[in-house]
Structures are given as structure tokens and as C-alpha cells.
Amino acid sequence: MDDKLLKAASSLGSPTILLVGDFMLDGYIYADASRISPEAPVPVLKVVRKEFKCGGAGSVAADIIALGGRVICVGCVGQDEAGEQIIGKLAFLGADVSGIIKIAGRPTTVKQRFIGLAQHRHRQQLMRVDEETDVPLGEEQYQNLLGLFEKHLSSAKAVCIQDYNKGMLEEGFCRKLIEKSRSAGKKILVDPAAIKDYSKYCGATLITPNRSETARATGIEIDSQGTASRAAQKLQQTLNLEAAVITLDRDGAWLKTKDIDQIVPVRPKDVYDVTGAGDVVLATLAVARASGLDWLTSVELANIAGGIEVEKFGVATVGIDEIINSIIGPARKIQIAETLAVELETLRRQGKKIVFTNGCFDVLHRGHTEYLNFCKKHGDVLVVAINTDESVRKIKGPQRPVNNQHDRAVVLASLQCVDYVTFFADPDPLNIIMRIRPDVLVKGEDWKDKGVVGREFVESVGGKVILAPLVDGKSSTDTIEKIKNSIRSESKVQHGA
Numbered sequence: 001m002d003d004k005l006l007k008a009a010s011s012l013g014s015p016t017i018l019l020v021g022d023f024m025l026d027g028y029i030y031a032d033a034s035r036i037s038p039e040a041p042v043p044v045l046k047v048v049r050k051e052f053k054c055g056g057a058g059s060v061a062a063d064i065i066a067l068g069g070r071v072i073c074v075g076c077v078g079q080d081e082a083g084e085q086i087i088g089k090l091a092f093l094g095a096d097v098s099g100i101i102k103i104a105g106r107p108t109t110v111k112q113r114f115i116g117l118a119q120h121r122h123r124q125q126l127m128r129v130d131e132e133t134d135v136p137l138g139e140e141q142y143q144n145l146l147g148l149f150e151k152h153l154s155s156a157k158a159v160c161i162q163d164y165n166k167g168m169l170e171e172g173f174c175r176k177l178i179e180k181s182r183s184a185g186k187k188i189l190v191d192p193a194a195i196k197d198y199s200k201y202c203g204a205t206l207i208t209p210n211r212s213e214t215a216r217a218t219g220i221e222i223d224s225q226g227t228a229s230r231a232a233q234k235l236q237q238t239l240n241l242e243a244a245v246i247t248l249d250r251d252g253a254w255l256k257t258k259d260i261d262q263i264v265p266v267r268p269k270d271v272y273d274v275t276g277a278g279d280v281v282l283a284t285l286a287v288a289r290a291s292g293l294d295w296l297t298s299v300e301l302a303n304i305a306g307g308i309e310v311e312k313f314g315v316a317t318v319g320i321d322e323i324i325n326s327i328i329g330p331a332r333k334i335q336i337a338e339t340l341a342v343e344l345e346t347l348r349r350q351g352k353k354i355v356f357t358n359g360c361f362d363v364l365h366r367g368h369t370e371y372l373n374f375c376k377k378h379g380d381v382l383v384v385a386i387n388t389d390e391s392v393r394k395i396k397g398p399q400r401p402v403n404n405q406h407d408r409a410v411v412l413a414s415l416q417c418v419d420y421v422t423f424f425a426d427p428d429p430l431n432i433i434m435r436i437r438p439d440v441l442v443k444g445e446d447w448k449d450k451g452v453v454g455r456e457f458v459e460s461v462g463g464k465v466i467l468a469p470l471v472d473g474k475s476s477t478d479t480i481e482k483i484k485n486s487i488r489s490e491s492k493v494q495h496g497a
Contacts, residue, residue: 005304006327008029008288009320010406012026015290016070016150017283018152018186018424019179020145021057021162021169023100024109024132024171025082026275026315028053030176033116033126043116043126054089055111056279058193061095066317067305069290072152074099074145076137082108086366099148103141109166109397113314123313134167142173149177157290160282161204165193171200178203187289191282192217198239206243206289207235208282214246222248225263232256243295247281247306253494255299264296266303267326268330278317280309318363319425320406333413334421340383341435344420346429347381348439355379356438358429360387361408362401369415374468376417384418385432388425429452441465 014130018254031045033338039333048342054062058076063072068424073095077083079102086108087097109132115459139143145168153159169269188204201207215221228246232254246254252266279304283304288298304326325334335343344354356377361368361384376382384446386408392401401408409421424432433441434455445467455465 004068004078005295005297005300006324006410008293009301009323009327010404010410011291012068012320012325013291014068014070014294015157015287016072016147016155016432017064017160017286017290018072018074019057019061019064019162020074020149021060021160021161022109022164022166023054023073023077023086024053024056024111024164024166025086026053026059026109027051027112028115028116028314029112030123035126045114045116045126048117052085053315054086055315056164057077058090058107059279060160060162060283061090062093062317063280063305064287065093065095066319067283067287069283069287070094070096072096072099072156074149074152076101076103076106076141076145078102078108079104079262080108084112087330089181089398092289096152099145099147099152101141101144106135106137107133109133109164120465124187132166132448134165136167136170137173140269140363145181146173146176153184153186156186158189158286161188161190161201162279162282163191163193165195168201169193187286189282189289190288191278202239204239204241205247206285207241208245208247208278208285209235210247210278211230211249222246225239225254228254228263229256229261232261245281245285245299245302247278248375250359252303253281253299253483255295257295260296263297264303266307266416274380275315277306277309279315281306284422286477289488294476303428324406328410328413333419334409337385337422337424337432337435340420340422341437344381344383344436349367351377352378352381352441353381354436355382355440355442356385356433356436357382357442358387358400358424358432360392360396362392362396362403364408364411364452370443370471372415373417373470377441378440378466383422383436385422385424385429385436387485388423388473391425394427396412430454430457431481433457437461437463439463442468445471446467446468 017053030049031047035044061071061073073377077086090097112129113125116124174322178188189206190201190204191208194213196216211222214231218231220236222228232244232246236256243257255264267464270340281302284302285298286300289430304323308318308322323336325332355375375483389405412418412421430453434457441454443452452465
């Protein structure tokens with residue numbers, strides 16, 4: 001386990017990122033492909049379900065939010081149903097969409113993927129149909145977007161430009177964005193379009209092309225570390241960059257700064273789908289740098305995030321919890337509820353008894369460890385669900401938690417008696433209890449008269465509820481108060497009180 005990376009991932013803040021780019025709607029039409037058409041030698045698709053996600057810059061926005069950041073979106077969509085979907089989905093995620101304008105007569109970029117299913121399960125992309133235009137905007141629309149960009153620039157820690165060459169980020173507009181960002185002292189991170197001339201990105205802080213994009217822009221085919229170094233140096237010098245990061249798929253990424261010129265390897269992964277990998281790399285770099293991490297650590301985290309994303313199908317977000325879980329290693333103790341529920345079903349079929357408990361677990365103490373060991377004695381697999389930071393604040397007040405949810409999860413995961421750690425943001429744990437479906441639900445005996453949340457559901461599915469004895473005088477609140485009193489006493493002594 002890499003303690004440095006674990007600390008870095010756990011300490012990512014919630015920086016505000018100003019994101020400018022091509023906002024798209026990614027559609028996935030899943031269909032059974034069980035026979036060949038009698039009309040032509042092509043599969044007949046029987047639609048099972050449809051799914052729509054934020055694509056392009058929208059994917060970057062979703063990734064930033066999943067990593068704990070805040071995002072302000074600046075861009076355009078068409079005055080159509082697809083545009084409304086994008087804005088609605090981004091707003092639902094928590095993005096500021098006040099900088100997205102709707103343009104009548106200009107279609108929203110939509111990528112429809114037709115996914116064939118064999119035996120209802122095995123997915124294979126059969127075709128992609130794009131609706132789009134790459135015509136530049138009008139001068140009035142550019143002025144409008146520039147005004148929206150300037151309005152939000154002061155509140156952002158960094159600026160991201162995601163260019164898919166769909167007409168909006170034409171040269172003059174792109175140069176103005178970079179010029180104004182530099183004048184305001186903001187970092188500018190660019191995921192460039194697959195174009196030959198990168199001059200419009202001149203003056204940015206960072207550029208993140210992939211292997212083929214780099215070859216097109218520099219004329220250097222990357223087939224060794226030597227050629228990667230030369231290409232990165234050419235990008236850095238030609239575009240006056242602070243850093244160049246060339247993503248090299250299974251080889252990792254090449255990082256070039258004033259002081260660094262090296263490969264940053266990636267951990268081997270089973271690649272399922274590379275869609276969205278560049279988006280999550282840009283988002284991770286932006287959040288990491290805006291949180292004060294150095295270049296090398298930021299790229300290492302971006303590599304991990306990109307490696308997780310390519311194991312998923314289609315455009316998918318990657319959260320800090322998944323990054324931490326990957327750093328911790330093969331134990332994979334920290335999981336989001338959706339993936340954990342699936343894994344627990346497998347264990348349940350193997351005859352394992354699932355025990356569940358929940359709490360804030362803010363400052364771990366003897367009472368916690370004895371309680372968790374008690375929980376583990378009543379089954380084979382112990383799942384601990386912890387309140388997210390926001391829900392802790394609602395329960396305990398604005399000064400809590402002392403430790404953020406990622407630090408709390410890592411500490412719990414290090415205990416031998418704990419098999420899985422997950423999170424819940426609801427006021428109570430009922431929803432996650434219904435998702436996990438534990439065989440045993442454990443709460444402290446102080447809940448005897450309050451009524452244990454989830455009791456009715458657990459008992460309805462054949463499970464049972466157990467109340468655990470408490471260790472007198474041991475609680476996070478008491479521990480924190482003792483620390484405060486100790487600090488006050490020390491302060492009085494130092495000041496002669």
C-alpha cells in the first residue's frame with residue numbers, strides 16, 4: 001500500500017473548477033441480438049432499455065463532482081430535448097449550469113451507441129450514430145459566453161478546457177479564455193482536440209493529449225520513452241506550458257515539467273471500454289492540482305482513476321473512495337453501496353452470514369473497536385456503513401466530523417474485524433440496509449428505547465437485530481472534549497493563567 005498516495009487521495013479538497021467545453025449527451029441503447037435479419041446480413045436488435053449520460057465536457061463535470069469538487073459549466077447546447085437533458089442531469093449532480101447557453105437552430109451533440117446483448121448480459125458495441133455540428137458560434141454568442149466565463153473566473157481555483165472540436169472552442173475564443181485565466185492567476189488544464197495545430201492552447205498550464213493526438217500535433221510517433229520525452233518537450237516549449245502529460249494507455253503517462261521528465265507507470269488493468277478515460281484523467285488532475293498536490297502525485301492519482309474507468313462500460317465516473325480502494329490493494333474493503341451489494345450477493349450464495357452496523361466513527365476509540373469485534377462475532381462478513389461528512393454535520397453540528405469520510409473509512413478498513421466499509425448520505429441508514437439486506441443488524445444497546453432503524457425490514461427478510469453492550473465513558477464526543485480541555489489547560493499554563 002502506498003501511504004503517500006493514500007494520504008493524497010484522502011486529503012483532496014472541494015475546489016471549484018471552471019469548466020469550458022463541448023457538452024454532449026451520450027446515449028446507450030441496449031438490445032438483445034439473438035438473430036440475423038432475413039432482409040440483410042445484420043443482427044436484429046430487440047431494445048431492452050435506454051440510458052443517457054453526460055458526455056464530453058459533461059462527463060468531466062460529473063467526474064469532478066464524483067471526486068468531491070465543485071464545477072461551474074460554461075458552454076452551449078441546442079434549444080432541443082437533448083440540451084434540456086444535459087442541463088437537467090448536470091444540475092441534478094450539483095453542477096452550476098448558469099454558464100450554459102441554449103442556441104436555437106444548433107443541434108446538441110448526441111452520440112447514440114447501440115449495444116448488442118448476448119444472453120441478456122454480454123455487451124458489445126455494434127454501432128455509434130452521432131448528431132452534431134462543428135460550425136463555430138456567432139460573435140454575439142462568443143461574447144455572451146466570454147462574459148459568463150469572466151463572471152465566474154474569480155471564484156474558481158482552476159480552469160478546465162475540454163475540446164472535442166465541435167466548433168465552440170475556435171481559436172480566438174480559446175486564446176481569450178487562456179489569456180483571461182492567466183491574468184487572473186488561474187491554472188488552465190486542457191484536454192485538446194484531435195487536431196494538428198495546437199497553437200490555440202498556447203499559454204495554458206497543462207495539456208493532456210493521448211498518444212495518437214500527440215503524434216498528430218508534434219509529428220513524433222511515440223514508440224519509446226525517448227520519443228515520448230521529445231514529444232512532451234516539444235509541446236512544453238512550443239506552447240509555453242508549465243507541464244505536459246501525454247497519456248500512453250497501458251504504459252501510463254509521460255510527465256514533463258521544468259524539473260520532471262519521466263514515465264508515470266499505471267497498474268495493469270483489464271480494459272473493458274476506454275470511453276471517458278481522458279475525461280476522468282483531466283478531472284482528477286484538475287481537482288488534485290487545485291487541492292495543492294504536486295505534479296507527480298496528481299498524475300499518479302489520475303493514472304489510478306483512468307485505470308478504474310476503463311474497467312467500466314461506457315462513460316463512468318470514478319470517486320475518491322474507488323481510488324482509495326485501489327491504493328489499499330487487493331482487499332478492496334472500501335466500496336460504494338452499488339458494487340458492494342453485488343459482491344455480498346455472491347458471498348451470501350456461498351453461505352456467508354452478513355452482519356451490518358453503521359455510525360459516524362469519527363474519532364476511533366476503544367469503545368468502537370470492542371463494538372466492532374462484537375459485531376464480527378455474530379457472522380462471517382462485517383459491513384460498516386459510515387455517514388458522509390455532510391450527514392455528520394447535520395447530526396453533530398458544523399464542527400464535525402473531525403476526520404473526513406475517506407480518512408474514517410481507511411482507519412476502519414485497517415481493522416481485521418471489518419470486511420467492508422461503505423457510505424450513506426441519508427438521514428438514517430434504512431435505504432442502505434434495504435440494499436445490503438444483512439442477516440444480522442447490530443446497534444448499541446442505547447438504541448433499545450429509541451427504536452432501531454431497519455429492524456422491521458431485516459426481520460421481514462428472515463434476519464435478526466442484536467443490541468451490543470457499550471463501554472462506559474467511551475465516545476467520540478467525550479474524546480474530542482478531553483482533547484479540547486487539554487489544549488485549554490496547556491494554553492493557560494503557557495500564558496501564566
